[in-house]
Amino acid sequence: MKNAVTFDLYKTDSGTRARRGCLHTPHGDVQTPVFMPVGTQATIKAMKPEDVAGLGHEGVNIILSNTYHLYLRPGHEIVRKAGGLHKFMNWKGAILTDSGGFQVFSLGDLRKITEEGVEFRSFIDGSKHMFTPEKSMEVQNALGSDIIMAFDECAPPDADRGYIKKSLERTTRWLRRCKDSHKDVERQSLFGIMQGGFFKDLRYESAMQICELDLPGYAIGGLSVGEPKEVMYDVLDNCVELLPSDKPRYLMGVGSPDCLFEGVERGIDMFDCVLPTRIARNAAAFTSVGKVNLRNAVHTDDFEPLDPNCDCYCCRNYSRAYLRHLCKSNEIMSSMLLTEHNLYFLVRTMEKIREAIEEDRFLEYKQEFFDSYGEF
Numbered sequence: 001m002k003n004a005v006t007f008d009l010y011k012t013d014s015g016t017r018a019r020r021g022c023l024h025t026p027h028g029d030v031q032t033p034v035f036m037p038v039g040t041q042a043t044i045k046a047m048k049p050e051d052v053a054g055l056g057h058e059g060v061n062i063i064l065s066n067t068y069h070l071y072l073r074p075g076h077e078i079v080r081k082a083g084g085l086h087k088f089m090n091w092k093g094a095i096l097t098d099s100g101g102f103q104v105f106s107l108g109d110l111r112k113i114t115e116e117g118v119e120f121r122s123f124i125d126g127s128k129h130m131f132t133p134e135k136s137m138e139v140q141n142a143l144g145s146d147i148i149m150a151f152d153e154c155a156p157p158d159a160d161r162g163y164i165k166k167s168l169e170r171t172t173r174w175l176r177r178c179k180d181s182h183k184d185v186e187r188q189s190l191f192g193i194m195q196g197g198f199f200k201d202l203r204y205e206s207a208m209q210i211c212e213l214d215l216p217g218y219a220i221g222g223l224s225v226g227e228p229k230e231v232m233y234d235v236l237d238n239c240v241e242l243l244p245s246d247k248p249r250y251l252m253g254v255g256s257p258d259c260l261f262e263g264v265e266r267g268i269d270m271f272d273c274v275l276p277t278r279i280a281r282n283a284a285a286f287t288s289v290g291k292v293n294l295r296n297a298v299h300t301d302d303f304e305p306l307d308p309n310c311d312c313y314c315c316r317n318y319s320r321a322y323l324r325h326l327c328k329s330n331e332i333m334s335s336m337l338l339t340e341h342n343l344y345f346l347v348r349t350m351e352k353i354r355e356a357i358e359e360d361r362f363l364e365y366k367q368e369f370f371d372s373y374g375e376f
Contacts (some may be wrong), residue, residue, distance in 0.1 A: 005189035017267035056347035068100035084144030133177035207242035280338035
């Protein structure tokens with residue numbers, strides 16, 4: 001039986017582990033390495049789907065949506081009745097849905113973990129719910145996303161070794177239950193998630209367990225949860241190559257420009273993060289010369305583009321002074337323009353990274369980017 005999502009690895013950079021490949025999905029091909037914009041509640045905040053699809057020079061062909069939020073509102077059965085998430089939100093490209101695990105486990109006192117799953121209370125109305133591996137598969141099957149993620153536990157970053165070990169073993173058992181309950185492999189592909197905290201031997205143990213199931217792809221979870229970036233890079237140095245070279249590797253929750261470069265250098269193919277859209281709503285922007293805060297008074301009478309080296313709609317048409325005015329006035333258009341710019345910036349950067357890998361000059365491009373960007 002053919003998997004819904006397959007992966008071709010075209011090239012590995014001669015000086016690093018950076019990889020150039022392509023995901024083949026039921027809703028089109030996705031060139032990798034790729035950054036996936038996050039549409040938590042079936043929308044990329046402040047943007048229309050067709051505008052998201054047109055970002056960069058090559059366009060965006062995959063986004064991420066959130067199982068937990070869509071289960072609570074509007075409900076997965078509503079989405080199913082609408083014809084699936086693609087039709088519901090009018091998105092023509094591929095969609096990856098997370099399992100709801102991270103959101104459930106971040107609820108703290110509002111949830112209780114057992115071997116069966118996680119009991120939690122809704123942040124909307126306090127109602128009680130139960131998420132199990134089977135329930136997560138049921139919800140994601142109803143959503144109809146191309147890539148569905150296994151229900152895992154993202155253990156607290158300060159958890160001790162004993163807890164992390166028990167947690168990753170439970171995550172493996174849950175992954176087996178996810179695979180058993182997910183049947184429509186020709187329409188949706190299930191990705192497993194490596195856990196293990198910051199312990200290299202436990203990362204190895206997790207990788208060996210999940211790779212036995214021979215899934216179409218694998219993610220690295222439990223990172224970018226508040227630890228210093230150097231710690232994350234050290235873990236990646238030791239665990240990325242534990243995952244199969246012929247399957248896509250997905251680093252969850254990472255989206256700052258420096259982390260994208262560092263992840264790619266270590267062999268990561270897929271990234272996602274709310275960072276570019278979230279900071280846009282708070283008057284901040286990525287630019288080729290560093291991060292810009294438009295609330296700073298220095299931009300009051302700055303009539304230059306937000307980023308002189310960017311050709312996005314925002315930078316071609318509006319000045320920093322105007323953008324600052326919108327932000328200070330709390331105008332909706334500030335979120336629209338800055339969101340489009342930030343996503344364009346990351347999408348375009350990933351396009352250039354792919355070009356650099358093809359031309360065996362990834363490290364050269366990385367250094368050029370870092371020299372221009374300055375402090376992260």
